[in-house]
Amino acid sequence: MAAKIKKGDRVIVLVGRDKGRSGEVLQVKPKEDRAVVKGINLVKRHQGQTAKQEAGIVTKEATIHLSNLALADPKDGKATRIGFKILDDGRKVRVAKRSGDVIDG
Numbered sequence: 398m399a400a401k402i403k404k405g406d407r408v409i410v411l412v413g414r415d416k417g418r419s420g421e422v423l424q425v426k427p428k429e430d431r432a433v434v435k436g437i438n439l440v441k442r443h444q445g446q447t448a449k450q451e452a453g454i455v456t457k458e459a460t461i462h463l464s465n466l467a468l469a470d471p472k473d474g475k476a477t478r479i480g481f482k483i484l485d486d487g488r489k490v491r492v493a494k495r496s497g498d499v500i501d502g
Contacts (some may be wrong), residue, residue, distance in 0.1 A: 399423065400427065401433045401434060401463075401468070401491065402422060402463055402466060402468060402479075403423060403425060403478045404422050404424060404425055405421065405422060405425065406421070406422045406468055406469075406500075407419060407420075407421055407422075407469040407474075408420065408421075408422055408432075408466045408467065408468055408469060409467050409468075409469050409475075409476045410434070410437055410461070410465065410466060411465050411467055411476065413438070413461070413465060414470060415437045415438060415461075417459070418436070418437060419469055419474075420434040420435040420436045420437045421434065421460070422434055422435075423435050423482070424486060425463075427458060429460070430462060430463045430464070431460035431461065431462055431463060431478050432460060432461060432463055432466060433459075433460055433461075434458065434461060436458070436460065437458060437461060438458055438459045438460070438461045439456050439457070439458060439459070440456070440457065440458075440459045441454050441455070441456050442454070442456075442457060443455075443458070447455060462489065468493065468500070470493045470495045470496050470498070471493060471496070471498050472493070472495075472496040472498050473495075473496070474489050475495065476495075477493040477494055477495035477496070478493075478494040478495070479491050479492070479493065479494065479500070480492045480493075480494050482499070488495050488501075
């Protein structure tokens with residue numbers, strides 16, 4: 398199955414403590430159906446000291462399930478579902494169901 402949400406996409410959180418907030422996808426883990434979104438699902442982790450980093454409590458993004466995310470429509474920024482369309486030149490592109498806009502350039 399083709400990926401509906403990809404790295405670099407702008408997404409909106411549908412449920413949970415960050416509901417309604419949006420951010421950019423930093424990483425997608427397709428095998429786990431999860432993604433890391435910038436500024437979303439922040440957790441505090443106790444970090445041991447390494448050569449690069451001091452010890453202490455670090456705030457970082459945890460993964461969030463893909464079912465809790467929706468792509469932001471390129472036209473109005475609201476949550477949209479994603480469809481696929483094959484263009485005349487044979488390319489398969491993602492399409493926003495809300496506005497019909499092509500998401501992939």
